Amino acid sequence: MTSPLEQKKIKIAGPSVVTANRTWDGIVVYRTAAKSWSADLSEAAIVRNSDEAKTLLAESVADDVGAIGPYIAPVQVGADGKIEPGNLREQIRRTGVTIGQPVQV
Amino acid sequence: MYAYDEIDRTLVNERVSEFRDQVKRRLSGELTEDEFKILRLQNGVYLQLHAYMFRVAIPYGTLASNQLRALAHVARKYDRGYGHFTTRQNIQFNWIKLAELPDALADLAEVGIHAMQTSGNNMRNVTSDQWAGVAPGEIEDPRIWSELIRQHTTLHPEFSFLPRKFKIAITASDHDRAAIKIHDIGLRLIKNEKGETGFEVLVGGGLGRTPFIGKTIKHFVHGRDILSYIEAILRVYNQYGRRDNIYKARIKILVHELGIEKFSREVEEEWQHIRNSSLQIDDEVVEDIRSRFAYPSYEKLPHMPDELRQAAADSDFEAWRKNSVAPHKVQGYSIVTISLKPIGAPPGDATAEQMDALADLADRYSFGEIRVGHEQNLALPHVAKRDLPALWKALDKLGLATPNVNLITDIIACPGLDYCSLANARSIPIAQELTRRFANHELANLIGRLHINISGCINACGHHHVGHIGILGVEKNGEEVYQITIGGRADESAALGNLIGPGVKFDEVADVVEDIVEAYLALRERPEELFMDTVKRLGVEPFKERVYATR
Numbered sequence: 001m002t003s004p005l006e007q008k009k010i011k012i013a014g015p016s017v018v019t020a021n022r023t024w025d026g027i028v029v030y031r032t033a034a035k036s037w038s039a040d041l042s043e044a045a046i047v048r049n050s051d052e053a054k055t056l057l058a059e060s061v062a063d064d065v066g067a068i069g070p071y072i073a074p075v076q077v078g079a080d081g082k083i084e085p086g087n088l089r090e091q092i093r094r095t096g097v098t099i100g101q102p103v104q105v
Numbered sequence: 106m107y108a109y110d111e112i113d114r115t116l117v118n119e120r121v122s123e124f125r126d127q128v129k130r131r132l133s134g135e136l137t138e139d140e141f142k143i144l145r146l147q148n149g150v151y152l153q154l155h156a157y158m159f160r161v162a163i164p165y166g167t168l169a170s171n172q173l174r175a176l177a178h179v180a181r182k183y184d185r186g187y188g189h190f191t192t193r194q195n196i197q198f199n200w201i202k203l204a205e206l207p208d209a210l211a212d213l214a215e216v217g218i219h220a221m222q223t224s225g226n227n228m229r230n231v232t233s234d235q236w237a238g239v240a241p242g243e244i245e246d247p248r249i250w251s252e253l254i255r256q257h258t259t260l261h262p263e264f265s266f267l268p269r270k271f272k273i274a275i276t277a278s279d280h281d282r283a284a285i286k287i288h289d290i291g292l293r294l295i296k297n298e299k300g301e302t303g304f305e306v307l308v309g310g311g312l313g314r315t316p317f318i319g320k321t322i323k324h325f326v327h328g329r330d331i332l333s334y335i336e337a338i339l340r341v342y343n344q345y346g347r348r349d350n351i352y353k354a355r356i357k358i359l360v361h362e363l364g365i366e367k368f369s370r371e372v373e374e375e376w377q378h379i380r381n382s383s384l385q386i387d388d389e390v391v392e393d394i395r396s397r398f399a400y401p402s403y404e405k406l407p408h409m410p411d412e413l414r415q416a417a418a419d420s421d422f423e424a425w426r427k428n429s430v431a432p433h434k435v436q437g438y439s440i441v442t443i444s445l446k447p448i449g450a451p452p453g454d455a456t457a458e459q460m461d462a463l464a465d466l467a468d469r470y471s472f473g474e475i476r477v478g479h480e481q482n483l484a485l486p487h488v489a490k491r492d493l494p495a496l497w498k499a500l501d502k503l504g505l506a507t508p509n510v511n512l513i514t515d516i517i518a519c520p521g522l523d524y525c526s527l528a529n530a531r532s533i534p535i536a537q538e539l540t541r542r543f544a545n546h547e548l549a550n551l552i553g554r555l556h557i558n559i560s561g562c563i564n565a566c567g568h569h570h571v572g573h574i575g576i577l578g579v580e581k582n583g584e585e586v587y588q589i590t591i592g593g594r595a596d597e598s599a600a601l602g603n604l605i606g607p608g609v610k611f612d613e614v615a616d617v618v619e620d621i622v623e624a625y626l627a628l629r630e631r632p633e634e635l636f637m638d639t640v641k642r643l644g645v646e647p648f649k650e651r652v653y654a655t656r
Contacts, residue, residue: 024132025202026156065134069152087583089522093154097523099533102187102454 012053015077017044018060020067028093029067031060037067041083106169108397109217117214124148125207149220153526159201160223165233165251166194166477170464175216177460183209190453194232194477226267228258232274234282235478239486241434244294247277249395257332268346269354286310286319286599289356302328309360312565317357318599320365333384337376401472401487406437416494425497428508443483444507448544451533452518453481462503470496512549514540521561528561530578530585538615555636571595575602585611592640605649617652624651
């Protein structure tokens, strides 16, 4: 995972979100426009240029009690505004493992 | 089984209280994640893709039945009902909540289990042969020495902030089941000409980004000197190991850059300062540890009981017996390996129900003892041969009697991109597909011994470098791509595999492995010639030709 510090140098190539893991239980969360965290990707704040991304990331890093390990992740935004993960890693983080788990949840 | 003394119990309990306080301070915001991270890592708590991951140590791979039940309890109460046995005699839980971790640790502490030093830049769980103490021909039980090293290095201040993690493995048999040559320090227990116990010491083995096979640094270190010698190695490493570059921080890089001769001179010089110090081990210390290992009171039993003779008529039982049952040092008993590699399942996973049931079977058939091997399988180390048919039936009901130990479907695989935050590609689905392709037991038997190892990134937790067939997942242009090596091995003749050619896509991996296996079956001179023998005789080329002829 790229650290937030390194990511400050990264220029984003398309729509992106800030994602992290919630501190108390570790679940995947996304930074929202309301300066909060949500487990629902559809509620994530979308950034479209480096300055926006840096600002959202800085705000997320500052909320250290809410979530840990924030980083910028690519997403795809459909014509209808639906947000989908931008790569396999983020797809797995959103929908869970691609294999059957030994015990069904 | 080793019985903890009061010092151990106090240490484990104090550690739980300390971590409970640290978690409380973290959740209140008193500690930042930067401050807390090193503390959680020292207690085996990682952050993975979906959640925290909790790694629990199983020192030298020995578990009592009540400890296995405690692991089942943690899986059920705090996780999602299963655990994953790793390649270093640990178990990992993938869905733990930080807020509940202190309670989970407290529950484990009640049976003497902990997670100290299962991550972080310190001395990790000391691993050993899962057949320790029961293997025929073993020089002596390596767990006594593993325990000695565990006691000395646990929370040792000088080893708590090493340049990088540090792993020790010990074997005492000719056949190395502990993979000592791919450890930072590998110890092979031997006797000198006077019959005294000591060790051949290897150093600088390891996989990951820059793999090396360990080199012998000293052919014989007397048992009484082993702590001082290990300490000398660690001091040299602590002084010269690189802290500026995580990728060059392991001792293998230092040994490689200095050369084994110069490195050993440095160690020798350091050792002379400390070998006659309090680190010299009295016989009484060793005997005290030995006395705390309880060995079963074996019965005098026949070599071939009637129960076994009668069960031999059942071909399914015989297939399992031939595959999973190994000779024991005591007549009338066997070592039973329990495959955690059912066809189509993630390698190394066990459900809470399976763990509970296995604990019951261990009580009934194996003096309450279970072992964990680096191949991600379990073992019952003391099974009377007369009980084998009944045990097999019970294991079969649990889905734990797949007769594939050491065969092509006995795959070692890391969690990969399905769980791991470091991974670039998935490992488990590849393993699952391969087990389906080679599910036919006759085919797997025809192929014979063949180890496949799969890693989802260059960190090599699936030990792909030393797989007879190694599969490494990488990411290329946003896609999972897999590099295939052949010819690696992790035993006493440890070797790194050779790349056969360009990487292949996710969907092609199983086809490629099938091509390699078909090539082997066509090329071997006789059925007894194992895959590794054919690779040794012919090299990579014929396999490469076969794989890439149509790709």
